[in-house]
Each structure stands twice: as structure tokens, then as C-alpha cells.
Amino acid sequence: MLQRLSRRAVLLAGCAGVLVAPKGRAATPDSRGRKLIVVILRGAADGLAILPKIDDPDIEAYRGLLVDRNAAPLSDGFALHSAMPTLAAMYRSGEAAFVPAFGGPYRERSHFEAQDLLECGEVRNVVADGWLNRALQRAPGGYSAVSIGPAQPLILRGDAQNVSSWSPAVLPEASDDTIVRLMDLYETDPVLKQALSAALGADMVAGGMAMDSMGGRGGPAQYVQQFEAAGRFLAQPDGPEIAVVSLEGWDTHTQQNQMLRQRLAALDNAIRRLRETLGEIWKTSALIAVSEFGRTVRVNGGQGTDHGTGGLAILAGGAVKGGRMLGDWPTLKAAALFEGRDLMPTVESRSIFKGLLRDHLGWTTRDLNGFIFPDSAAVPPAGGLV
Amino acid sequence: MTRLMGAIAATRFGLGARPGEINDAASDPRAWLKAQIRPDAALIPPGELMSSKQVLEARVDGLLGQRRSGEEDKVRPSANPAEEVQKAVLQQVQREAREGLQKEIEARSRHAAITPDPFAERWVRFWSNHFTVAARNAQMIGLVGPFEREAIRPHVFGRFETLLAASSFHPAMLTYLDAARSVGPSTVAARQRDVGLNENLAREILELHTMGVGSGYDQADIIEFAKALTGWTVGSPLTARLASLGMEAAGARAARGARARQAARRRILEQIGEAVFVEELHEPGPRKVLGIVYSGSAEQQAERILRDLSSNPATARHIAFKLARHFVSDTPPASATKKLEDAYLRSEGDLSVLAGAVIDLDEAWGAQPQKFKCPEELLISASRATGSQTTFGGAPRQIYVSLAQQPFTAPSPAGWPDDTASWSGADAMKKRLEWANAVSRRMVRGEAPTSFLDQALADLASKRTRDAVARAESAEQGMTIALMSPEFQRR
Numbered sequence: 001m002l003q004r005l006s007r008r009a010v011l012l013a014g015c016a017g018v019l020v021a022p023k024g025r026a027a028t029p030d031s032r033g034r035k036l037i038v039v040i041l042r043g044a045a046d047g048l049a050i051l052p053k054i055d056d057p058d059i060e061a062y063r064g065l066l067v068d069r070n071a072a073p074l075s076d077g078f079a080l081h082s083a084m085p086t087l088a089a090m091y092r093s094g095e096a097a098f099v100p101a102f103g104g105p106y107r108e109r110s111h112f113e114a115q116d117l118l119e120c121g122e123v124r125n126v127v128a129d130g131w132l133n134r135a136l137q138r139a140p141g142g143y144s145a146v147s148i149g150p151a152q153p154l155i156l157r158g159d160a161q162n163v164s165s166w167s168p169a170v171l172p173e174a175s176d177d178t179i180v181r182l183m184d185l186y187e188t189d190p191v192l193k194q195a196l197s198a199a200l201g202a203d204m205v206a207g208g209m210a211m212d213s214m215g216g217r218g219g220p221a222q223y224v225q226q227f228e229a230a231g232r233f234l235a236q237p238d239g240p241e242i243a244v245v246s247l248e249g250w251d252t253h254t255q256q257n258q259m260l261r262q263r264l265a266a267l268d269n270a271i272r273r274l275r276e277t278l279g280e281i282w283k284t285s286a287l288i289a290v291s292e293f294g295r296t297v298r299v300n301g302g303q304g305t306d307h308g309t310g311g312l313a314i315l316a317g318g319a320v321k322g323g324r325m326l327g328d329w330p331t332l333k334a335a336a337l338f339e340g341r342d343l344m345p346t347v348e349s350r351s352i353f354k355g356l357l358r359d360h361l362g363w364t365t366r367d368l369n370g371f372i373f374p375d376s377a378a379v380p381p382a383g384g385l386v
Numbered sequence: 387m388t389r390l391m392g393a394i395a396a397t398r399f400g401l402g403a404r405p406g407e408i409n410d411a412a413s414d415p416r417a418w419l420k421a422q423i424r425p426d427a428a429l430i431p432p433g434e435l436m437s438s439k440q441v442l443e444a445r446v447d448g449l450l451g452q453r454r455s456g457e458e459d460k461v462r463p464s465a466n467p468a469e470e471v472q473k474a475v476l477q478q479v480q481r482e483a484r485e486g487l488q489k490e491i492e493a494r495s496r497h498a499a500i501t502p503d504p505f506a507e508r509w510v511r512f513w514s515n516h517f518t519v520a521a522r523n524a525q526m527i528g529l530v531g532p533f534e535r536e537a538i539r540p541h542v543f544g545r546f547e548t549l550l551a552a553s554s555f556h557p558a559m560l561t562y563l564d565a566a567r568s569v570g571p572s573t574v575a576a577r578q579r580d581v582g583l584n585e586n587l588a589r590e591i592l593e594l595h596t597m598g599v600g601s602g603y604d605q606a607d608i609i610e611f612a613k614a615l616t617g618w619t620v621g622s623p624l625t626a627r628l629a630s631l632g633m634e635a636a637g638a639r640a641a642r643g644a645r646a647r648q649a650a651r652r653r654i655l656e657q658i659g660e661a662v663f664v665e666e667l668h669e670p671g672p673r674k675v676l677g678i679v680y681s682g683s684a685e686q687q688a689e690r691i692l693r694d695l696s697s698n699p700a701t702a703r704h705i706a707f708k709l710a711r712h713f714v715s716d717t718p719p720a721s722a723t724k725k726l727e728d729a730y731l732r733s734e735g736d737l738s739v740l741a742g743a744v745i746d747l748d749e750a751w752g753a754q755p756q757k758f759k760c761p762e763e764l765l766i767s768a769s770r771a772t773g774s775q776t777t778f779g780g781a782p783r784q785i786y787v788s789l790a791q792q793p794f795t796a797p798s799p800a801g802w803p804d805d806t807a808s809w810s811g812a813d814a815m816k817k818r819l820e821w822a823n824a825v826s827r828r829m830v831r832g833e834a835p836t837s838f839l840d841q842a843l844a845d846l847a848s849k850r851t852r853d854a855v856a857r858a859e860s861a862e863q864g865m866t867i868a869l870m871s872p873e874f875q876r877r
Binding site: 043108109110111112113128147149152154157164165166174175177178179181182184185186188189191192195196198199200201248251253254300301302303304306307339 | 564567568569571576580581582583584585586589593599600605758797798800806807808810811812813814815816819820822823850851854858859863866867870871872875
């Protein structure tokens with residue numbers, strides 16, 4: 001296996017031009033070992049159910065059966081869903097923090113538009129490149145990124161080429177000779193050339209990983225494998241600084257308790273596995289998990305909730321200044337709700353993303369305000385997250 | 387030159403050329419395509435496939451039949467408690483649903499591989515994706531295949547409003563987007579049974595099926611539309627109970643009331659597994675959507691709103707853009723969208739006129755393939771090119787799973803993406819290469835890769851690609867390169 005990998009590495013160096021983790025561009029000294037894992041919970045995860053504010057006087061009336069009775073009390077009147085014991089322990093040991101009323105600038109309720117805006121970092125109009133890709137274009141060191149899953153998410157699309165994606169193989173591999181010929185054929189086709197060379201690079205890193213062979217779009221059963229794969233990439237010497245993991249299936253219009261418990265348990269296991277896979281690097285890593293928006297404060301007709309506004313952001317990792325709830329709680333008083341139905345966000349998503357990029361991996365405020373999140377000077381980076 | 391146009395007709399508008407198809411199309415490519423605008427060309431024979439009503443009846447029968455026989459058994463065998471029996475019956479029903487889905491996928495793949503009307507089939511699949519339902523849970527698995535055959539195929543060359551109504555009021559869509567369990571908030575059922583309004587279907591009809599996001603409706607319109615849709619549900623013993631509960635509390639008196647309740651209940655029980663309108667679950671009163679007030683017949687309220695949405699200019703624009711993106715390029719020129727928008731408005735949403743307008747778009751006949759095939763298109767075009775009778779061994783599921791596009795499992799109500807960036811990520815390319823490498827071994831029985839390339843692409847293949855295929859070290863390698871060539875990966 002080793003011999004095969006190195007042979008492929010030679011091939012790539014010879015003909016590809018684009019390598020996944022560019023060698024010879026060492027990370028800047030003060031960001032060595034620091035990793036950022038961005039997790040997108042697609043479908044609008046219900047922050048009020050994951051981290052209920054159990055001392056809010058209105059929560060019982062609104063939520064009733066959708067409040068987890070066994071949630072673990074943390075601090076400030078918040079409790080964490082009982083399906084997430086690992087994360088609760090991390091909070092208590094100072095390795096996790098929450099933003100309980102988190103939201104982007106978007107105020108409509110379309111999943112697709114909201115996810116696109118979350119990923120491209122714009123306020124109103126969706127653009128074709130993502131904020132992490134733009135960040136790589138202005139990176140303070142030789143940074144690169146990987147996404148776990150068969151499709152490249154918008155957050156990493158764009159001009160920066162040091163981006164790859166990976167999911168497990170199910171079929172026998174093509175011979176090196178065939179690959180060389182294809183790389184030659186793609187010489188005049190930049191789209192296919194970049195995709196194939198990035199794929200080959202990613203394969204070298206993940207080579208030999210024993211994983212569930214059912215690739216494709218993941219349900220909760222795959223969360224653990226996805227996080228493990230991310231951990232393996234990040235833990236490689238000269239591995240990427242950034243990993244993006246998309247977890248689907250958070251749109252709980254009906255039967256929310258059951259759906260959510262399953263997903264939260266899987267996410268909790270996945271975070272534990274990530275910590276194990278990263279080993280020592282966990283101490284210098286930060287994970288942020290966000291959703292495109294939150295869900296209605298009221299329960300709907302099917303023991304579920306509908307599309308809302310304010311949601312939850314989860315921060316975890318040894319680098320995070322944890323054990324804290326970040327931002328104000330807007331309360332569930334009728335007058336405090338957005339449009340009389342949703343939790344009002346008190347912390348803007350871009351301030352958290354910018355704070356992490358600046359203080360964890362060294363981007364400048366100037367690039368963050370103007371280029372990575374265009375025209376966002378009015379939303380300054382949140383300090384002291386890491 | 388005409389061979390090039392024939393190749394464009396067969397690949398960009400069709401599903402990839404079968405042997406000889408490019409020559410058939412070449413003499414008059416547009417006429418060859420237009421001859422496929424026939425209602426019957428969009429149908430596939432149901433064979434042994436089950437209807438949605440049969441699927442839902444089987445589910446109800448399985449459960450009720452079991453309960454009845456449980457009552458008759460005076461001595462219940464202790465080794466077989468009722469709960470376990472019920473579990474076993476449910477598992478059986480689920481197994482049959484999964485097998486049914488497998489049959490649906492096979493029938494559909496086979497049809498795509500052999501149909502002589504590939505443009506009609508591409509047209510069906512466009513609309514099927516526009517009105518996505520997905521097999522995301524046990525309930526949906528048996529319904530997704532019947533939905534396409536019952537709600538989509540019969541209407542793709544009719545009026546858009548007919549297609550929209552057929553989709554919106556099909557049991558699969560009512561279930562997938564939660565309308566089947568949405569109940570008017572001020573009805574008796576809502577007060578007594580802890581059920582209420584669910585906005586999901588109303589929102590997605592506005593956002594995805596008709597006007598498109600940000601086109602002028604607001605949250606209040608969504609809620610009003612959702613209320614108009616209440617009452618539309620799927621006939622089941624539960625719906626029948628809810629309906630008679632509503633009538634009882636509404637104060638239907640004495641013997642006449644009891645008879646009426648019985649009748650209502652019977653009516654719904656006769657329609658198990660069908661879309662039904664149950665007035666007792668409908669939010670009473672007039673509704674105001676996009677400034678228009680809908681009063682009068684409760685049953686026709688939602689249908690009238692759908693009709694008005696169909697003729698809304700935003701709907702014409704939204705659909706025109708999606709079609710132009712599908713047939714021209716990821717970023718189609720405004721001229722193409724405009725022509726389709728005009729055709730839609732002029733014909734009042736006549737989809738056969740719109741199909742003709744798509745074929746007439748000069749913008750869609752450029753020599754350079756612009757659209758990156760999604761995995762399903764790639765698989766279908768490969769099997770068509772070999773003249774195969776099916777999509778690779780009749781067991782395509784594993785291949786579809788590995789290429790991340792298993793039929794009927796779109797990740798969201800927005801359907802499968804229709805742009806290059808979504809399908810050309812590094813990992814996706816790796817999976818395509820693995821697939822090409824695996825199938826090329828099976829495809830080269832007797833066929834030279836160079837003649838495969840000519841059958842499949844004719845003048846669309848560049849010299850560079852022809853040379854690369856011709857110089858391959860083996861027939862298998864040549865076939866892999868042909869399948870992975872920039873021209874075969876696109877249409």
C-alpha cells in the first residue's frame with residue numbers, strides 16, 4: 001500500500017500541477033497545529049430543543065412535550081439535550097461553548113437560500129464562491145481545506161484551488177496509467193482537470209481508511225464516519241487546516257423528539273470520535289456547528305416545528321474558551337419574538353466566523369471585513385472565542 | 387454538420403444516443419424531437435408495479451386485518467403477543483415497499499435505456515425533479531414511484547396548472563410535505579387531538595413549484611395558503627375518525643347527525659389511499675393570498691389558488707429560467723429565458739407549446755456541450771450508447787448509491803441540483819473514474835472503443851479525445867477514457 005501511494009504521489013507531482021496539501025508552504029509558526037472544523041447542520045436544527053433555556057418562564061407554554069425532561073443543566077438556566085453527554089462534559093471542562101440566539105443577516109425562511117447565503121457569506125444575493133474559499137485566497141500561511149462528502153459545498157467553492165473533497169470508495173481503482181492519460185486529455189479542460197487532480201490527492205491521504213463503504217449522502221448513521229475522516233485528514237503531517245462537514249436531516253417538521261434524539265446522539269458520538277482521531281491536535285482545534293436558521297418557538301400540528309429565525313451555534317475543541325454561553329438571551333416573551341413567532345437572534349453569524357478566523361488562524365480584520373465577508377465592517381469579529 | 391445537429395438532438399435534448407440514433411435524428415433534428423411531444427411518449431407501462439392506492443391499502447389492511455383476527459382469537463397464543471405480530475406485519479409491509487421501490491427503479495432505468503422517445507423522457511424527469519418527492523422514510527418509500535407515474539407522466543404535455551394540481555393533491559406530495567397532517571387551527575379536530583397547521587407544502591409550492599423565492603409573496607401569504615390547503619389529506623381510518631369527530635362536535639343532532647357521520651366516515655373509508663378533501667379538517671372562512679380573496683366552496687379554495695399561481699408571471703419566469711438552465715447552460719443568456727417565458731405566458735402554460743419552444747431555442751444548439759451530466763444522466767447515456775437493454779445488470783442501485791444519486795432520494799424538496807459545480811467536486815470525479823473503470827470491463831465485449839465513441843458522440847468528439855481513445859493500451863482502457871472524456875461527461 002505504501003509503495004502504491006508514493007507511486008501515485010510521484011505521478012501527481014509530475015502531471016497534476018494542483019496538489020491538495022501543497023508541500024513546501026509551511027503554516028505560519030503561530031498557527032501550527034491549529035485546526036478549524038466547520039459543521040453545517042442542514043435543514044434548520046432546532047436550537048430551542050438542543051439547548052433549552054429551562055428557566056425561561058414561557059418555555060413550558062410554548063414547547064411542552066418538546067422539552068427534553070432529562071436535559072443536563074449547564075449554566076445560566078440552559079440545559080443540554082440528554083443525547084449529548086460528551087458535549088455536556090466538554091462544556092463543564094471548559095472545552096465547549098454555545099451561542100443560544102445565533103443567526104445570519106437573512107430574515108426569510110427558505111432553507112436553500114439561507115444555506116447558500118450562510119456559505120457564501122453575503123447578506124442578500126447569493127454569489128458563486130464561498131467565504132472559506134475566499135479566506136484561503138488571503139490565508140496568512142499555506143493553508144488548505146477539505147470537505148467530507150461527495151459534493152463540494154458552496155462554502156468551499158471558488159478560485160482558491162487548494163481545496164479538496166473526499167468520501168469512501170466502493171469500486172476498484174483505475175490504474176495509474178489510465179490516470180496519466182486522462183490527466184493529459186484534461187489538459188484543455190480546467191474544470192475536469194482540477195476535479196480529478198484534487199480527487200487523487202485526497203485519496204492518498206485517506207488511503208486505507210476502514211470505513212463503511214456506503215458512500216453517498218449521509219444520514220445520522222454516517223456522522224461518525226464523516227467526522228473520523230475529517231480527523232484523519234487534519235491529523236496528517238502537513239494536513240489541511242480546515243475541514244468542512246455537512247450533516248443532513250435536521251428539518252424536523254414532524255415527530256421532532258424522535259428524529260432529533262437520533263441525530264444528536266450521532267453528532268455527540270461523532271464529536272467524541274473526532275477528539276480521539278485528532279489526538280494531541282484536539283488541544284489546538286476549534287469546531288463550530290451551525291445551521292441555516294432556527295425553528296419556530298411554537299410547536300406545529302405534527303409534534304414538530306417549522307422554519308424559524310434565531311438558532312444555535314455550538315463551539316467545541318481544546319482551543320475554545322469554553323464553559324460559557326455567548327451573547328444575550330432575548331427571552332421568549334411575546335414582544336421579544338421575531339415576527340411574533342421566532343427566537344430573535346442576538347449574535348450575528350459573521351461576527352463569530354470572523355472571530356474564529358482572526359483569533360484562531362490569523363486572518364486580518366481588514367481582509368475579513370472587506371474581502372472574505374464583503375462590506376461587513378459593521379459586524380466586527382467577536383473577540384475571545386479561542 | 388447535420389450529423390453534429392443529430393448528435394446534439396440525441397445527447398443534449400435526448401438521453402444519449404443509442405446505436406443509429408444520431409443518423410435517425412440527423413436529417414431533421416428539430417422535427418425528430420418535436421415528434422416526441424405526444425402524451426403517450428411520456429408514459430411507461432406499469433407492468434407489475436403497484437399504484438399508490440394499492441400501496442396505502444396494503445399498509446392499512448396489514449394493520450387492520452391483524453387487529454381483527456387478534457380479536458377473533460379468544461385464546462391468544464402466549465408466544466405471539468399482539469404487539470409482536472403487529473411488528474412482524476409492519477416489517478412485511480415495509481419489505482414489500484422496499485422491493486416495490488427496487489422494481490420502480492429498474493422499470494424506470496430500463497425504460498430510459500431503450501425508449502425511442504428520449505426527449506419525452508428527459509422532459510418527464512425534468513418535471514419529476516421540479517416536483518420532488520423523496521423516499522426519505524418508511525412511509526414515503528412505496529409512494530415515490532407511483533407518484534411519478536400517476537401525477538407527473540400523464541400531465542407533462544398538458545397544462546401546467548393540471549400538472550401542479552395533480553402533484554399537489556397526490557398522496558405522495560401531501561405526505562412528503564406534511565399537508566396530510568395539517569389541520570385547520572380552529573377546527574374541532576385541532577382542539578381535541580393536538581394537531582394543527584403545517585406550512586411546509588404551501589411554502590414549497592410557492593418557493594419551488596411556482597413563483598420562486600423572493601418573487602413577491604410573504605409569510606402571511608404562506609400561512610393563508612396553508613390554511614386553504616387544510617382538509618386535503620390522504621384517506622385512512624384515522625382521517626375517517628377525525629372527520630366524524632368533527633361532525634359530532636359541530637352539533638349534528640340526533641339520528642340524522644349519526645347517519646351523516648356514518649356516511650362521511652364510509653365515504654372516506656371507501657377512499658383509503660386516495661387524496662381526499664375532508665371539510666371537517668379545513669380551516670373555515672375566506673382566505674387572502676397575494677391580495678386575492680378566496681371565498682365560496684371550501685373544497686375548491688386551494689385549487690383556485692393553484693390556478694392563479696400557475697398564471698402568475700413570476701411562475702412563468704421561474705420555470706423559464708429552470709428550463710433554460712437545463713437545456714442551454716448553467717448560466718443561460720437572458721434571451722433564452724425570455725423566449726420561454728413568453729411561450730409560457732402566450733400559451734397559458736401549455737407544456738407541449740413550451741416543449742416546442744425549448745426545441746426552437748437557437749441558444750441550445752451550440753456545438754460545445756455546456757451541461758455537465760449528473761450521475762443518472764451519465765449512467766443512462768452509457769447504457770444507451772452500448773445498445774444495452776437495461777442500466778448495467780438490472781441492479782443499478784449500488785452504482786447509483788456510489789455516485790450519490792440514487793433515484794427517488796433527492797436530498798431536499800428542491801430536488802437534485804442542475805449545475806456543474808454540484809456534481810464536479812473532487813470526490814465525485816473519483817467516483818466517476820471508479821465507475822468508468824469498472825463498467826468498461828463489461829462493455830468491451832466485441833465493441834471497439836473507437837466505434838463506441840462514434841456511436842455515442844459522432845462529430846461532438848474532439849480530435850484530442852479520438853486520439854486518446856485510439857491510442858489506449860487496451861480496449862478496456864480505451865472505453866474508460868471514452869466514458870471519462872470531456873465530451874461524454876457533458877451533453
